[in-house]
Amino acid sequence: MSIGGQSDASDRKIYRLTPEGFKRMKERLDYLRDVKRREVADYIHEAKEAGDISESSAYEEAKNDQAMLEGEIAELEKRLGLSEVMTPDMHADTDGTVRIGMQVEVETDRGTKRMFKIVETFEADPKAGLISDQAPVGKALMGHREGDEVSVSTPGGVTTYYIVSIRPML
Numbered sequence: 001m002s003i004g005g006q007s008d009a010s011d012r013k014i015y016r017l018t019p020e021g022f023k024r025m026k027e028r029l030d031y032l033r034d035v036k037r038r039e040v041a042d043y044i045h046e047a048k049e050a051g052d053i054s055e056s057s058a059y060e061e062a063k064n065d066q067a068m069l070e071g072e073i074a075e076l077e078k079r080l081g082l083s084e085v086m087t088p089d090m091h092a093d094t095d096g097t098v099r100i101g102m103q104v105e106v107e108t109d110r111g112t113k114r115m116f117k118i119v120e121t122f123e124a125d126p127k128a129g130l131i132s133d134q135a136p137v138g139k140a141l142m143g144h145r146e147g148d149e150v151s152v153s154t155p156g157g158v159t160t161y162y163i164v165s166i167r168p169m170l
Contacts, residue, residue, distance in 0.1 A: 015083045016100045018130075018169065021123040022085045029076040032069060040066045079122070088168055096166065098141045100133050103169045106141075106150075106161035114161075116141065117169050137161075 040062060047059035086101045098104050104116045116137060117130050124132035131138045140152040150161045
């Protein structure tokens, strides 16, 4: 932290995104800026044209939509500004531990094998095998190495995973 409580660049979190995740986030931002912003502005204009805006619920709703939209745009701009797209060479100096951007093959004590790809929270998609570093399984795996045994408490009970392999996602 610098003087006055302001963060300097060294305090900022850098988000590591897959190329697909970066693309999706950029497409969402472009859509919000180019399409949705215009739709909300038109809606506000129509509500103003309809009469007295001081008692207009349509106008209030439109202004609330605009505020939410601008908040999402600001958040996406911030994340994209602090993002780094993962590349294969980012893992050249890996210490062999599980971290964001790694693909982890595990085996349960019952012999079931699974593959997890560790990503930032907002890029997580469990159905696609992309799990957050903050989800129970992701959090438990973080920092471990091949051969380690990791126990995870899930809604279905405690599951023990044996880390079979760790490699870069890309």
